[in-house]
Amino acid sequence: MEFKISKELIKELELLIQENKEQDVLHLLQDMHFADIAEIMEELSEFDAHYVFNTLDSEKTAEILLELDEEVREKILRKLSAKEIAEELDELNTDDAADIIAELPREKKEQVISELEDVEHAKDIVDLLRYDEDSAGGLMAKELVKVNENWNVLTCVKEMRLQAENVTRVHSIYVVDDENRLKGRLSLKDLLTTSTKTPISDVYIPKVDYVKVDTKDVEVARIMQKYDLEAIPVVDELGRLVGRITIDDIIDVIKEEADKDYQLAAGISQDVEADDSILELTKARLPWLVLALLGGFIAVKVSGLYEGAMEEYGVLFFFTPLIAAMAGNVGVQSSAIIVQGLANDTLSGSVWQRLFKEVKLSLLNGLILALILLLGSHFLLGVEYIIGITVSIALISVIVIASLIGTFVPITLNKYGIDPALATGPFITTSNDIFGILIYFSIAKVILGF
Amino acid sequence: MEFKISKELIKELELLIQENKEQDVLHLLQDMHFADIAEIMEELSEFDAHYVFNTLDSEKTAEILLELDEEVREKILRKLSAKEIAEELDELNTDDAADIIAELPREKKEQVISELEDVEHAKDIVDLLRYDEDSAGGLMAKELVKVNENWNVLTCVKEMRLQAENVTRVHSIYVVDDENRLKGRLSLKDLLTTSTKTPISDVYIPKVDYVKVDTKDVEVARIMQKYDLEAIPVVDELGRLVGRITIDDIIDVIKEEADKDYQLAAGISQDVEADDSILELTKARLPWLVLALLGGFIAVKVSGLYEGAMEEYGVLFFFTPLIAAMAGNVGVQSSAIIVQGLANDTLSGSVWQRLFKEVKLSLLNGLILALILLLGSHFLLGVEYIIGITVSIALISVIVIASLIGTFVPITLNKYGIDPALATGPFITTSNDIFGILIYFSIAKVILGF
Known part of the structure; x- marks a missing residue:
């Protein structure tokens, strides 16, 4: 094995x-x-x-x-x-x-x-x-077992035997009318325990889950998982049975979706593998890096605005990578949780409740981290207290705002039908870097008065 | 629907x-x-x-x-x-x-x-x-249909009917010996087309995929996917049939695994959801943030080593967040591709081949990005050419080294049986931040001679 x-x-x-x-x-x-x-x-x-x-x-x-x-x-x-x-x-x-x-x-x-x-x-x-x-039509197979509602049980069993030869695994027997419209499904048990002359219309189960040919593959995956289905019939615009999707096809969809989200979060913009060519890998990796670089330009500009502080408080500039990194990390954490919640359909409550919760959460995290920073900057880095206090206060503010951005952006993207996973990775880190540095220096300016 | x-x-x-x-x-x-x-x-x-x-x-x-x-x-x-x-x-x-x-x-x-x-x-x-x-034993159900190899077809069909009442979906009929040891499986078709007196030992298929009770759930998922199985029997240490796992259980394993990797990459250390309590969310988020903060301390220290450059080349310090961000982004990209390759078992070739490819790839990316930086620093940021050249050369070096770290670390972790996904997210960004800044200032020192 x-x-x-x-x-x-x-x-x-x-x-x-x-x-x-x-x-x-x-x-x-x-x-x-x-x-x-x-x-x-x-x-x-x-x-x-x-x-x-x-x-x-x-x-x-x-x-x-x-x-x-x-x-x-x-x-x-x-x-x-x-x-x-x-x-x-x-x-x-x-x-x-x-x-x-x-x-x-x-x-x-x-x-x-x-x-x-x-x-x-x-x-x-x-x-x-x-x-x-990416649609149900693209996923489905034509092989399925179907019977006409007007047949009786005997005809049905005969026909089924013929059809079943082409079907590797029979998951369900579907019932259609003369126009091939999906009417319901048949349980094998009922079929075998009913008199052979009984019309199918008397024994079939009229309730059957189905999807349309143009239903998105991720939606098909969601439905099949939610209702624990091993197969689902697919109908066209007129309700005619055109195919069926089995659960093994859905596994691929789930994996692809997870891989895609993961790659987006890592700043890789198309479906690549480690063994792809260097050119393909570059095409997938370079765009986000360019974006991050342009974001970096803005961060340079922002730092430049506070050049005046350099003479007296040069040490502040040693902390910019730390502030930027914390802003980025907090933002990614927040957005990842939201993206996952959206993907798994487990987000409840309004945006405002969500943001309010995030404020509380980030305040708690921020206070603990600021305390560590305050102690660390004094005992480990040997920085003056006033600088330590300034950086710590800035850190709390940056963390709160970064986590709000990380929460707000994916929810908003999702609302407008854009894949919220776009908001994870380089996008959120880059924008949080910029905001983080801006907030940091603004607060330092107020406190230190340069 | x-x-x-x-x-x-x-x-x-x-x-x-x-x-x-x-x-x-x-x-x-x-x-x-x-x-x-x-x-x-x-x-x-x-x-x-x-x-x-x-x-x-x-x-x-x-x-x-x-x-x-x-x-x-x-x-x-x-x-x-x-x-x-x-x-x-x-x-x-x-x-x-x-x-x-x-x-x-x-x-x-x-x-x-x-x-x-x-x-x-x-x-x-x-x-x-x-x-x-997390084992096959934890995933399996006891409900299954099994027959003894010493029965004949008639007994078999009778017994199967009884057993099938407790089983929602019959995926396979398993054949065991008197000691309940798994011997093979039976095809429904063969069973129905064979004379009722034929002993089962004459008709069963002795080749059957199985897993052991202590097989890891991810390994079960891998096997079932690879061999396209809808169900797999589980045997104990003595080869006795103790249960079976169906494909819907595997979907949960695949999703959990993907969610876990995603959360690790986002710096979230345990399985949490957006609707969990603030305390639980803090427990999941704070550890990586503390690590990142401590990493930030080192980055501050490293910057401090080059304090002497501040008077003449203060502008260099405006670029540290940019360098750190690029190092982090590149590292995450590299490690994510490796982690995904390891998870999907698609990595081929030796570590050295992999690293060599990464050098070529990152040199290509690095050259393009350095060119953009060189032009951008002059035209957009108005920085002196010598500074632009210094930062650009540093950027290439940082990108190459960051991508090597991003490639090497997950491969090494995996080799020692540690989850390579640990190497994505804050861990890689934080260490790359530090290395990035160190390399940046070292190169600047050589070129500018402060």
Whole structure:
């Protein structure tokens, strides 16, 4: 169960490939799960990965294709003809096949589709390609089991058997009318305990959760989690049953969403991975850094305004990084809690209550931190008391204001339909740096009178 | 499908409760999903929430209990007798019942267990309470369908029917030997197409994925995702089948893990929510802030070392927040990408390759940013060229070193079994602030010679 790819295994495989011992390669891989083979292929050179792929039979390779990293998959697909790709896709469920086709270059896309053998399958895949990736339509598969409300139990069981052949796991049996409109669902138990002549309309459960094709994927995820659903049917604008989404698709949505929020908080602006190219990584990382740099310019300007204090109170300038850092940290903490609350739908009460709570919280934190600062600046840093007091008072004010900004900004962004996660990370740290320094020097000016 | 609690609904409900119209309350809530009722109860006052809970029948209330926020659930449970709680738990699956019991105060725990009516159920729950929350044992439910390898198909089908009554969804049929050791699994299809006298040992699939009771929950999540499993059996030290984990439990693990990483990155040290008490929030937020403050002390000290430059090059001190901010931002970006790569198991290559790539990447970013800084410091900030050049050169060095620290620290923590996510957030920003300022002034000293 605890499968880990050993270096020995990879070496052995590479050797076998070098010696072109196809049978031995097959033997080595035959009992392995396709997810493990995919992992192994990612470790191999392009040539060796191709060799493995070509050695295995298409039932296995189709599943392996799905599990591969997008980059490796692209390399494998590039060397396959349209017909070969179509053969792989014929083995897959419509949603998975559509996902792979969507990654192909435009021209190859059409070739592959025209080579698909199963016409129904091809039609379904083409249909799925129309939908936005981030919508229920983009997530759903066409494979499902449905029965007509006008059938009786006997016809129903017969038809279901036929349909079930194409469906890996039957989660639910959906009931539709003559126009294919979703009417309800059927419990397998009821079906088996009812006389075979009973019309379906007498036994089906008319209450069924569903989503529309254009429902956002995160909303689908929310609904399925909230109502503990393992599958949910998808209907079009006219209420016709067009597909179903299963819970494993939702896991990907949840992970992607979490990854996205995490990256935004870390100042990375698009979906990248450590193994992406330097150019892609730069594109994802540079924009926020430029923003932070421009914010830094303003901070320099603000500090410059108080140049006059330098002669007498130069030590104040040693504290600007500390003040800026505290402002940034407090702001990020506040905004992260709000962003998470919004994502999990656990925020209650009005904005004003939220801000008021934040004031109390930050005052408490601020007082404790200011006390530490006061003592530390005297005993550790050997700074004059008046400077220590000034910095401490400024710290409290900065913390309160930074936490208010950290609370207010994401709530406001969310209100206007902008992703509140944008307000975490460099954006909040940069603006809090500026405000922090401004407040710090203003208070110092009042107290010290420079 | 798009259920949103309206203020009107809450008002109407509150009014009905005030007038003690129990039947009307029931009528209003009768068609609602328990997850929605739980959401409504969270919006009500404690008294009203109790009223709703007492009005509904126990089949529904048990499910509602599960959906409630931990805090609200505690309030509800506090007013129920041990017997009443036991009645609720009798309606639930063992894993859910065990989770709720685990939250009770110690004394009440034992009372509730002794009041459970179904002895088998009670035994299973007590058994589950032994396991660590974060392990497969803590996640699993006792409800599953299993058959003995020595039975024939007919006995098997009969026994399965009995067992299936206690299991909400049958994901798999597991095969065990006389000692209850997991031997394999059974496909429903094979079972139905085989003669009733065939012994199970002839038809079962001996290959089955499983986890051990002490497997970590994140590892269970990884395995289930990798192999696309909707359920996985759990065995004890002797290989005996003791439970099974379903995919919906795994979603919670994935979300918790993502939330935890996110909070660590934001400098929040324990699992808190926006609605927690100020004391809890302070406990979660203050530690990192204190650390950042102490780091700030060091930054003050470092700046102080270069006090001599203040007279001639005072403007240098205006740039310290900018340098510190850039060092922090770059470090967080680098560490976040590594932490995510580690979490998703997508990091390849050696540490040295990784660091070398990071050097190239940060040199590229650094050069672009330094150029912007050089131009900006002259045209926007009106700083002398020599200062602009000094700060720009320092910026490149700081960016390279910050990104190396951001890459190296999480990889090293991970190597020693420490959660690499610790290296994101305040830890990395604070240490980068200090290094950044030190490098900045060192370079300035060399160039400007103060």
